[in-house]
Amino acid sequence: MEEKSGMIGKWLKKHLHLYVAATRHNFVLSIRDGSVDLSNFKKWLAQDYIFVREFVPFVASVMIKASKTSDDKNDMEAILGGLTSLNDEIDWFKQEASKWSIPLSGTIVHKANENYCMFLSSLMLPEVEYAVAITAFWAIEAVYQESFAHCLEEDNKVSQELQETCKRWGNEKFGHYCRSLQNIANRCLEKAPDHVCARAEVAFQRVLEHEVEFWNMSHEGVGKSIDIV
Numbered sequence: 093m094e095e096k097s098g099m100i101g102k103w104l105k106k107h108l109h110l111y112v113a114a115t116r117h118n119f120v121l122s123i124r125d126g127s128v129d130l131s132n133f134k135k136w137l138a139q140d141y142i143f144v145r146e147f148v149p150f151v152a153s154v155m156i157k158a159s160k161t162s163d164d165k166n167d168m169e170a171i172l173g174g175l176t177s178l179n180d181e182i183d184w185f186k187q188e189a190s191k192w193s194i195p196l197s198g199t200i201v202h203k204a205n206e207n208y209c210m211f212l213s214s215l216m217l218p219e220v221e222y223a224v225a226i227t228a229f230w231a232i233e234a235v236y237q238e239s240f241a242h243c244l245e246e247d248n249k250v251s252q253e254l255q256e257t258c259k260r261w262g263n264e265k266f267g268h269y270c271r272s273l274q275n276i277a278n279r280c281l282e283k284a285p286d287h288v289c290a291r292a293e294v295a296f297q298r299v300l301e302h303e304v305e306f307w308n309m310s311h312e313g314v315g316k317s318i319d320i321v
């Protein structure tokens with residue numbers, strides 16, 4: 093009998109080092125302690141805008157899988173809620189980019205970003221089970237929620253101009269949303285056959301690895317990027 097925290101609770105313990113690497117990355121800690129280099133922040137913002145635009149069809153594909161396979165109609169509605177908030181999010185990125193005068197069009201896609209987006213595409217394939225897709229979706233959201241909630245803890249030294257970014261993902265409402273995704277994923281995993289659970293666990297680890305690479309990229313030069321026409 094799985095303990096209350098379910099399969100994901102077990103994986104969070106088993107892969108704690110990777111989860112901490114993704115949610116307490118030096119880039120995140122530098123935002124929290126106010127030492128972040130603004131040029132690194134701007135690099136991250138421009139790349140994340142590209143990522144979120146690729147994330148939208150991925151979330152739509154999870155919603156389609158939910159509509160086809162889930163036994164609980166709330167799943168699709170929860171995922172639809174996430175999709176609609178991404179609509180506001182893209183507008184927010186455009187406003188932030190103009191505030192920082194970051195030209196969004198023509199941004200060179202960094203290799204780590206391109207790899208992450210290719211991973212998202214692989215999860216959109218119809219043969220990828222819903223339990224695998226919803227686990228990856230939860231993990232992607234949870235990494236940002238945990239990272240930016242950490243930045244908002246008391247005794248943080250986040251600069252005034254970065255407060256809004258931290259609040260975007262670090263707020264309690266998004267935290268509640270991530271917990272609802274976690275519950276949906278756990279319910280799916282409880283019912284999934286072992287080989288599907290194994291695939292979901294691998295997807296969870298891959299998300300964490302890609303998130304670490306994504307944070308790393310804001311430290312490196314743009315050298316390792318490629319042109320996407």
Ligand SMILES: Cc1ncc(CNC=O)c(N)n1
Pocket residue numbers: 140143144147181232233235236303306
């Ligand atoms: C690289 C990455 N991972 C997770 C998120 C959070 N989800 C949508 O906003 C994000 N924006 N970017």
